[in-house]
Amino acid sequence: MMESYTGVYRRNSIIVPAQRESNALYQNGYGSMLQEEGVLTLTPCEALFLVEGKKLSVISEETREQLSFNELLMRLTSLDRLMWTKYLVFRDIRSKGYVVKPGYELGVDFLVYERGDFGKKPPKYLIFAVWEGEPKRMSEVMYILKQTQEKEKILKLAVIDRRGELVHYTLQRLHLKEGKEVGEREEPTSSHEEEP
16 A cells, blocks of 8 residues: 655646655656656646545645645646546556556657566557547557557557546557458457556
């Protein structure tokens, strides 16, 4: 059971200033220590997940008051209108035991590490989140799929419907092989491993 930590909402970001707490959270796959020495910076989704799970209290640097989950969500949504959509996807995956990191540089929302792989192996899955009814260009999706396959990763499309329910689809390019007769099929492979 993880203990409760304290974070600070400062200049539109959430930091954990206590070094012992920073180290403990980082060891559990949260945040990055790329800025100030010993100070952990949480992504918005990480902070929301920890606050909702009552594992983090976030204090506003300006008012010195603790922010509720809804207050923090409102502040973060003012910075990113798709915050709720991204959070629903993050929460679903992180609740299954995967470590989830931002995937901005690859054009996806999240990078997902297989259980036990964070810090040892690169991420296995790339997650592209879509809110049902929000248009996406097929050229954008195809570009991301091509980049994903070149990096030997698995691209998942996370679709959130109007009720907030989430479905994951695995995207792959179809490669037809010559020499197969119509109706002739290869034996399917199956995996019993639970994926995000």
